[in-house]
Amino acid sequence: MKTMDNKTIASLLCYDHLIEALKIVFRSSFTQPVRHHHFYTNSEGHENTLILMPSWNDRYIGIKQVVVAPNNSTKNLPAIHALYTVLDAVTGKPIAQMDAAELTSRRTACTSALAASYLARKNASTLLVVGSGKVAQHLVQAHSVVREYDQILLWARNQEKAKQMQQYLKIEGIENVTVVEDLKKAVGEADVISCATLSQDPIIYGDWIKAGTHLDLIGSHTPKTREADDLTILKSQIFVDSREGALHETGELAIPIETGVLDPKSVIADIVDLCLERHPGRSNENEVTLFKSAGLAIEDLAAALLVYEKLE
Known part of the structure; x- marks a missing residue:
């Protein structure tokens, strides 16, 4: 199974290529159940959010596990930490795991830009x-x-x-x-x-x-x-x-x-x-x-x- 860190992801996810990849996937056949939100109070008394986000097509399954911790700003830490796992849809075999922070930030920005291409x-x-x-x-x-x-x-x-x-x-x-x-x-x-x-x-x-x-x-x-x-x-x-x-x-x-x-x-x-x-x-x-x-x-x-x- 391949493992990819944020540095590798940043070097490979060019904005123009990702915007085009998003456009292609939105035009394709895929499944994405409504994501699961779980709200919990941590030991410091602050509410965090655990989010589970699966999606798949006929070849691949992807699952993201996210924790949103807004109070991390006081610790000089990102508010969001996440991992992403890719599996073979035919066999179920895990084939890649990625640090999802860079992945999430870039895909979020590029989805906004894709929408702006139609709306701005x-x-x-x-x-x-x-x-x-x-x-x-x-x-x-x-x-x-x-x-x-x-x-x-x-x-x-x-x-x-x-x-x-x-x-x-x-x-x-x-x-x-x-x-x-x-x-x-x-x-x-x-x-x-x-x-x-x-x-x-x-x-x-x-x-x-x-x-x-x-x-x-x-x-x-x-x-x-x-x-x-x-x-x-x-x-x-x-x-x-x-x-x-x-x-x-x-x-x-x-x-x-x-x-x-x-x-x-x-x-x-x-x-x-x-x-x-x-x-x-x-x-x-x-x-x-x-x-x-x-x-x-x-x-x-x-x-x-x-x-x-x-x-x-």
Whole structure:
């Protein structure tokens, strides 16, 4: 059985190749049961989440085991730790095991970029990334594959981390990055806003967002947390990675559904609909589009197989 660490995965998962692999898998035949969420209180009194995410096609089975520990930021540790196992679907034999942190961060960013290829305006020129964690670090490169941005803005509660991210991107050859302090102003300037935070309460407000914006919400991973307020939801054309996950597992949608603000039937399409062109995506230059990502098991399998097949 092959074993792959984060360094190996990072060297093999190019953003453009992964975006294309995701598009291909979304157009293919696959199975992904609703993932299992288990919430538990650790010895420090903080609530963590254990997530089990299986998926398969006729050749491979993939299973990801994830623990989300939001309080890890106080320990200078990532909030998410995960392992990924690939098995032969015919024999059930395990054939690869991977550290899934890099795998998850990259596939998450690339799924957002894939959605933006259908939902962001063709002439979008300003990208705002909100957050400074592992996923946020990949969002600039992933989104830059599908649109050419003249200006890239970074905002995070921890400005020092945002500046470190700016320096990292500069080393990667991306020079047009500015760290901003005024989030409201940045939201009003941005054509595409990509949020990847662990915020418990809204940090993006609908009255800040200009017409024609595409909003990409990644961070909320429980029904109790959200990155955007009700007005943002009301003024947006809503797309999701999957209705089963996004409508029930994420506070952006679950909270307004519970309070009667949002009708679940108003969700327009999912990522499979977009990739299969069952829905064209953005319909005009002025609408506000919103893509809510809960994370899909099949995304992990697509990324893992890209790594595995490159090492065969």
